[in-house]
Amino acid sequence: MTSLPAATSRRLGLAIDLDTCVGCQACVTACKGWNDRAEGHVGGLGDADPYGAEPSGAFLNRVHAYQVEPEAGPPQTVTFPRSCLHCENAPCVTVCPTGASYKRAEDGIVLVNEAACIGCGLCAWACPYGAREMDPTARVMRKCTLCIDRIYNETLPEEDRIPACVRTCPTGARHFGDFADPDSAVSRLAAERGGYDLMPDLGTRPTNKYLPPRPKDRPAEVAPLAPLLDIRAEGIAGWLDRILSRL
Amino acid sequence: MHPAPSVIVFTVASGLGFGLLAFLGLGWPVPAPGLPAFLHWGLGYLLAAGGLVASTFHLGHPERAWRAFSQWRSSWLSREGVAAVAALVLLAPTALSDWLDLGLTRLPGQAGAVLAALTVLATSMIYTQLSSVPRWHHWSTPPVFLGFALAGGALLAGRTWVALPALVGLGLLLAWVFADGETRFARAGQTTGTATGLGRIGRTRVLEQPHSGPNYLMREMIHIVGRRHARKLQALSLVLAAALPAAIVALVLAGVLPALAGLALAGVLHMAGALAQRWLFFAQAEHVVGLYYGKR
Known part of the structure; x- marks a missing residue:
């Protein structure tokens, strides 16, 4: 049923640290690798013309790069991973005509039942965040499952029971946990760092939180190469410099 | 779209x-x-x-x-x-x-x-x-669809006294929707700054795209080609869907034109105008996901 659950007992999601993310795209690759397996829950992330002139494929995670210009100080580069936010008020779920899209009452994860998806694309239209992409080969909608086939998978070592993007992130910019528990690591992180929602005015109430880049703690006007400009010549060159300066 | x-x-x-x-x-x-x-x-x-x-x-x-x-x-x-x-x-x-x-x-x-x-x-x-598409997320969208059904249905049913005011009303509504639609995205208030939340730091713009080729999102939500002739198509849809059929119905009512031939011609013109309007309805609609790509 594509009606949303009134409340979910847990709210699993990600806290994404924009201060730590370096835009290496490892999460993009790890996500594609894990979810492109036929035996996984997603069951494949198809590519059209993968080795040809116009490759185009389905991904569940994309890393953007922005230039942010503050009122004062130099511009900053911010790399920005974008994936499903597992909204509490998910517009992608209620528009689905077949019941293929649903939000789980037990953990709040938004999923697609591939066997019931007609590939109409309305859920992708309804999502403001571009979290859903049509699989060009299977012609059904794909989305982030928070790696439901890892987080509950007891055949995996315990440290691997987190989403592939979180497991692979080399800088620890992605954190996975339960936002319904105020004492969880992600809840505390979001509270301490001022974790925020994307486009909150749209009323989607995203679960995932973005942690803003920390303010720069050093004055921006000191150029890191400035000491090298103050060159003092020594030896014969120094003697010549002094003589010639007096003339 | x-x-x-x-x-x-x-x-x-x-x-x-x-x-x-x-x-x-x-x-x-x-x-x-x-x-x-x-x-x-x-x-x-x-x-x-x-x-x-x-x-x-x-x-x-x-x-x-x-x-x-x-x-x-x-x-x-x-x-x-x-x-x-x-x-x-x-x-x-x-x-x-x-x-x-x-x-x-x-x-x-x-x-x-x-x-x-x-x-x-x-x-x-x-x-x-769809709040993700501000041009559609507006009270005027149902009246446009119902207006087309009423005017077109009355034409095909030969109800001239309903068709004439319905066509005139539809034309006025379309003209206003074309004008008002231009500012709806801006009025929704979403920018690359709110889409990323980086607007709190400063002016946010795209430095580099996340992928070198277009993807499903860009093909589906950021359709720029269809908007090139928006002005001409708007004029065409107003004339074909509303103005010309209304004029023909008026001539039929005045007894200048034979009813069947007049209504058939008006119906064909109206349908052509409806196709032009519907093309624009999709092509001109901007999805907020374009903000992540710095495009509309």
Whole structure:
């Protein structure tokens, strides 16, 4: 049923640290690798013309790069991973005509039942965040499952029971946990760092939180190469410099 | 948004078809038994049902389309499908009665007329509900779809005194919607700064795209090509969908033009204008996901 659950007992999601993310795209690759397996829950992330002139494929995670210009100080580069936010008020779920899209009452994860998806694309239209992409080969909608086939998978070592993007992130910019528990690591992180929602005015109430880049703690006007400009010549060159300066 | 031909044909044909069927269901007019009734009802069924079939062409898995009847409690797309089939079924006894002169009660036809109107309303709500597309997320979207069904249905049903004010009203509404639509995205207040939340630090713009080629999102939501001739298409749709048919209907009412030929010509022009309007409806609609790509 594509009606949303009134409340979910847990709210699993990600806290994404924009201060730590370096835009290496490892999460993009790890996500594609894990979810492109036929035996996984997603069951494949198809590519059209993968080795040809116009490759185009389905991904569940994309890393953007922005230039942010503050009122004062130099511009900053911010790399920005974008994936499903597992909204509490998910517009992608209620528009689905077949019941293929649903939000789980037990953990709040938004999923697609591939066997019931007609590939109409309305859920992708309804999502403001571009979290859903049509699989060009299977012609059904794909989305982030928070790696439901890892987080509950007891055949995996315990440290691997987190989403592939979180497991692979080399800088620890992605954190996975339960936002319904105020004492969880992600809840505390979001509270301490001022974790925020994307486009909150749209009323989607995203679960995932973005942690803003920390303010720069050093004055921006000191150029890191400035000491090298103050060159003092020594030896014969120094003697010549002094003589010639007096003339 | 990507203007998929199957969706454009579907919304235009089914809107027009359900408009005509609503008039026939209400018995306004009751066509003469035999061939006239067959042709009149047949045209309505052809447009309405043909449109529904066309709508399945853009599906990834049309063989599963029957599942779309299940979620009427939450989904406007599902409600549209349920209302459309219910309308076509309910109208059938009245259509047969008119055709074969059976003299059955018109009650199912009248109920079917209400469901035909609800079908058009459901179609419009599929787009109106999307807060991600500010140009559609507006009270004026259902009146535009219902206006097309009313004006087009009245034309095809030969109800000149309804068609004339409906066409004039539709033209005025379209002109205002074209003008007002230009600022709706800006009024929704979403920017790359709010989409990323980085606006709190400063002015945010795209430094580098996340992928070198276009993806599904860009092809589907950021359709710039279709907007190139927006001004010309807007003028064309106003003239063809509203102004010319209204003028022809006025000439028919004045007795200058023969009714059947005049209404047929007005109907064809109106449908061409509706296709132009519907192309723009999709091509001009900007999705907020474009903000992540610095595009609209």
